[in-house]
Amino acid sequence: MTPGPIRILVTGGTFDKEYDELAGTLFFHDTHVAEMLSLGRCLLEAIVERVMMIDSLEMTDADRARIAARCREAPESRIAITHGTDTMVETAAYLGRSIEGKTIVLTGAMVPYKFGSSDGMFNLGSALAFVQALPPGVYVAMNGRAYRWDHVRKNRERGVFESV
Amino acid sequence: MTPGPIRILVTGGTFDKEYDELAGTLFFHDTHVAEMLSLGRCLLEAIVERVMMIDSLEMTDADRARIAARCREAPESRIAITHGTDTMVETAAYLGRSIEGKTIVLTGAMVPYKFGSSDGMFNLGSALAFVQALPPGVYVAMNGRAYRWDHVRKNRERGVFESV
Amino acid sequence: MTPGPIRILVTGGTFDKEYDELAGTLFFHDTHVAEMLSLGRCLLEAIVERVMMIDSLEMTDADRARIAARCREAPESRIAITHGTDTMVETAAYLGRSIEGKTIVLTGAMVPYKFGSSDGMFNLGSALAFVQALPPGVYVAMNGRAYRWDHVRKNRERGVFESV
Amino acid sequence: MTPGPIRILVTGGTFDKEYDELAGTLFFHDTHVAEMLSLGRCLLEAIVERVMMIDSLEMTDADRARIAARCREAPESRIAITHGTDTMVETAAYLGRSIEGKTIVLTGAMVPYKFGSSDGMFNLGSALAFVQALPPGVYVAMNGRAYRWDHVRKNRERGVFESV
16 A cells, blocks of 8 residues: 555644643643654654644634635545544534545544553554545544444543444 | 454564563563553454564564464454564565455564553554454554555664565 | 651642543542652652642641641651642641651652653652651752752742742 | 752663664663753752763773772762662772762662663652762662662662662
């Protein structure tokens, strides 16, 4: 397989949260996606684009429209999106209803990358593999699986994604 | 996608090396694959089977025959194999020539999982995604990509895999 | 030097904060001090006693009285206290004014132990050394130094302790 | 306490070993002491001097003479030395017999700093505290304790230091 270039749209989420040691709170500083790709010795031709840097609980439909626009405008047909897990399913549905002909895979993390025992590296590896191998469509890649946008929900009690 | 169960065959490799603090050397104790799946919050139905626990430089054709036998005998049609990177391509070729009708993905790591800044979690996530999404065949999943067994070599100077 | 047993009073603070992956917030679960001593291969005769588990911004004078009582009642003459950094100086002053004849060293961390790049292990090693080697008195051990309780303040802008 | 400047002599040891991902072996690249001081938010006036970068099993009496010379020539009266654990006791004895009027503390690690679960940060914090607080003499700071050079041995079976 010689995949063409892949675009990675960064929107924030737990993935990129950091600890502010002066305030004792969590905040966004910048994305760690490039650092994570480097740690994973990733040699894909990947363009990392920071679209926004927010907690997905704060994501509005205007934000989703902006993400959809970036998906449409991007010359790449394979796009990975890092996203908070709380409303990942909503954004996936928004994109699923409005975009055709591209393979789009959303992923995120339950624990910030910077906090050591994160699922972030596993999920990023998984999402980048699915985005290369799956046919056009919008998917959520979490917990080692890929779910079609219209067959997934987040189980908030257990902190995992499941088929519907 | 509702993948059936996936078998993960463990053969050792850098992936699972640990530091012996009394001897000051690297050694194999046990596999970390189950711990890594747990850290990745992986919810695939995955059966982890330890076939051997060796440095891939020491792998013989008898070892490869044993791995091939385990691939054939396994009831699962999707199999991931953790393997040292030094002879991963040789084992992939051995399996590629002798097994049909199954999707088999080999992966490994350049740095032991236990040593902090490892590519292991990224590669495992990637391999498990490829094994679900790719058609039957034997592949090497490293550096964020999947290479067919007959189109890959390890570049030992750079420590990466590349297409041939 | 053959130090007698040392008591470690745990009061909470950033030291012991964890990330709640369901809520996306920081919380206290249990103390990590025993795990940290084990990681440090510490062979001191140390008794770890959990007095409370709170953010030091919430610490009241009643809490401080309780800590002081535990210092007085403890049979050991050398006591280390893990404490949030925000009001560590206040608690040190409270103890400095009310306890005599014991070496008491307070320490903490700017980043939770569980978040990877923490100063916690360094500070704990430092505090346990100072508590063995310093004469009776109450000290704050942070930033590699030991400050007497009446000669220290926290510089909140820089997140460090300094002499006054 | 307002300690004067402290000199940290780096000699190598497990402390500073790294994993060579191309060769799959352990090697010395450069010292991590400055990075460790930064991670520990250490504000001591510390001068880090790299004297040599070797496994302590390879340390000769000529090397020890060089370390002793650096201790004598240094303007500081408080000196910490990072050292492999295998012959730390021998070097401590060499210094103990030949240097007077300075507080010298040797420390090291059982696991490389770069390998995640290291005792290095704990030991460095401990050594820097002891070097400030102890009277002149030569000490080994390991396992949370400070041992006088003529009252310590390494228990190689258990990987710890103990009083003699």
